[in-house]
Amino acid sequence: MTHMHVAGSIHADTIAPGPQWLRLPEDVNALLPALWSATVERGPDGVLAVGGLPVTDIAARCGTPVYVLDEVDFHQRARGFVEAFAGWDVYYAGKSFLTTAVAGWAVADGLFVDCSTGGELTVALRGGVPGERIGLHGNNKSEAEIAMALDAGVGRIIVDSFDEIRRIGRLAADRDVRARVMVRVTTGVEAHTHEYIATAHEDQKFGFSIASGQAKEALRACEADPHLDLIGIHSHIGSQIFETYGFEVAARRIMMLHAEVAREFDRELPEMDLGGGFGIAYTSLDQPETPERLAAALRAIVEEQAHDLSVQVPRMSIEPGRAIVGPTTMALYRVGTVKQVVLDGGATRTYISVDGGMSDNIRPALYGAEYSATLAGRASSAGAVLSRIVGKHCEGGDILVRDEFMPADIAPGDLVAVPGSGAYSRAMASNYNMVPRPPVVAVRDGVLHTLVRRETIDDLLALDLGYDPVP
Numbered sequence: 504m505t506h507m508h509v510a511g512s513i514h515a516d517t518i519a520p521g522p523q524w525l526r527l528p529e530d531v532n533a534l535l536p537a538l539w540s541a542t543v544e545r546g547p548d549g550v551l552a553v554g555g556l557p558v559t560d561i562a563a564r565c566g567t568p569v570y571v572l573d574e575v576d577f578h579q580r581a582r583g584f585v586e587a588f589a590g591w592d593v594y595y596a597g598k599s600f601l602t603t604a605v606a607g608w609a610v611a612d613g614l615f616v617d618c619s620t621g622g623e624l625t626v627a628l629r630g631g632v633p634g635e636r637i638g639l640h641g642n643n644k645s646e647a648e649i650a651m652a653l654d655a656g657v658g659r660i661i662v663d664s665f666d667e668i669r670r671i672g673r674l675a676a677d678r679d680v681r682a683r684v685m686v687r688v689t690t691g692v693e694a695h696t697h698e699y700i701a702t703a704h705e706d707q708k709f710g711f712s713i714a715s716g717q718a719k720e721a722l723r724a725c726e727a728d729p730h731l732d733l734i735g736i737h738s739h740i741g742s743q744i745f746e747t748y749g750f751e752v753a754a755r756r757i758m759m760l761h762a763e764v765a766r767e768f769d770r771e772l773p774e775m776d777l778g779g780g781f782g783i784a785y786t787s788l789d790q791p792e793t794p795e796r797l798a799a800a801l802r803a804i805v806e807e808q809a810h811d812l813s814v815q816v817p818r819m820s821i822e823p824g825r826a827i828v829g830p831t832t833m834a835l836y837r838v839g840t841v842k843q844v845v846l847d848g849g850a851t852r853t854y855i856s857v858d859g860g861m862s863d864n865i866r867p868a869l870y871g872a873e874y875s876a877t878l879a880g881r882a883s884s885a886g887a888v889l890s891r892i893v894g895k896h897c898e899g900g901d902i903l904v905r906d907e908f909m910p911a912d913i914a915p916g917d918l919v920a921v922p923g924s925g926a927y928s929r930a931m932a933s934n935y936n937m938v939p940r941p942p943v944v945a946v947r948d949g950v951l952h953t954l955v956r957r958e959t960i961d962d963l964l965a966l967d968l969g970y971d972p973v974p
């Protein structure tokens with residue numbers, strides 16, 4: 504297999520075939536613009552730069568692995584949504600990635616912020632998000648979380664069960680306030696990536712189903728409680744969705760419910776939320792909608808339905824997380840080992856092990872998410888070989904990039920960049936194998952700021968109390 508290392512040669516017959524969508528690149532150094540944040544470019548020296556800073560410099564100063572967020576790109580995407588959806592409220596789904604600085608940017612860019620726990624709520628408040636610009640989600644909010652939300656005066660709590668409706672009512676009564684609530688419904692549309700699953704009964708934990716009548720029961724329960732101010736219906740159909748079709752079906756169904764309850768309650772609920780889930784490009788296969796096209800499609804369907812049902816268009820909102828922060832960030836790893844693995848039939852696959860893995864990005868292991876990668880610290884004139892980029896953890900499923908063409912001369916010490924790493928990567932990170940979690944740094948005009956510092960083994964050991972008696 505030594506021929507695999509010959510610079511410039513491609514022995515396609517001996518390389519394991521990749522998935523059909525993965526094309527052998529003409530130039531292994533080329534960057535597909537759709538995958539990378541706004542300021543990323545490969546300099547004349549072959550080194551990738553973001554915000555005017557070479558990644559070699561960032562790696563030298565911050566170590567690896569490191570998540571590098573392109574600040575200009577974040578603001579462009581955030582404002583892009585706010586402008587495309589002018590007149591609608593855009594809630595940034597904080598669970599995708601939230602720090603106090605990010606919360607502050609969200610406010611500055613005109614976003615509202617969604618939180619799913621007391622922890623996220625604390626970060627948003629600490630980052631300067633006014634309570635009235637926050638929505639609180641979750642299918643099992645604790646009393647403490649609801650109390651925190653009420654005390655912060657959050658703009659909306661999205662209710663998800665009858666238990667919770669009673670709980671919020673009671674906590675609001677204790678405080679002598681009216682809690683602004685939305686009812687999360689399931690529309691029978693569930694969408695994930697390229698697949699739509701339309702089910703008659705919704706066998707999942709979120710929301711009240713429209714089909715069973717529970718959605719209407721929940722709306723009635725909220726309407727009947729004097730300490731709840733029912734402001735509207737909420738629907739979130741899934742994640743990493745590319746076609747607007749699923750949103751259109753969901754919007755139709757909740758507009759119909761909205762019109763039915765308007766007749767029954769003798770008032771039109773003032774708001775409605777269509778959720779998030781807008782897809783981004785992780786690989787060349789993904790072709791996301793622009794916010795403009797999404798906005799046009801959603802506006803058209805809501806306006807048409809309002810007209811047909813003889814109701815006003817409520818104040819509308821959406822909740823993008825991934826589509827705002829996902830493409831802003833690259834993960835930067837350093838290669839530790841390169842191994843040729845011979846497959847059945849004699850073809851080989853190059854396994855590139857990097858210094859992170861499933862502890863900083865669980866998505867490929869959790870649900871088979873696909874990513875792309877490029878050699879980042881230099882350009883290469885070697886040919887492309889089908890490669891798999893794997894982590895350092897003790898799991899066979901510890902894969903970061905399942906299939907990618909990487910230069911045949913990739914070697915220990917090289918830097919590898921993985922685009923589209925801003926959402927649900929660092930946010931879902933763990934300490935598996937006692938690996939400290941990587942930092943997130945933001946770069947703009949050649950200046951680096953730390954958003955989250957690197958964890959240390961001392962941070963982890965601080966949790967280890969030896970054998971401490973519980974009082």
Ligand SMILES: *Cc1c(COP(=O)(O)O)cnc(C)c1O
Nearest residue numbers: 596739742779780822823824825
């Ligand atoms: C996760 C989630 C979102 C955001 O999803 P993205 O795929 O990041 O856009 C929005 N709304 C709700 C209710 C969610 O659970």
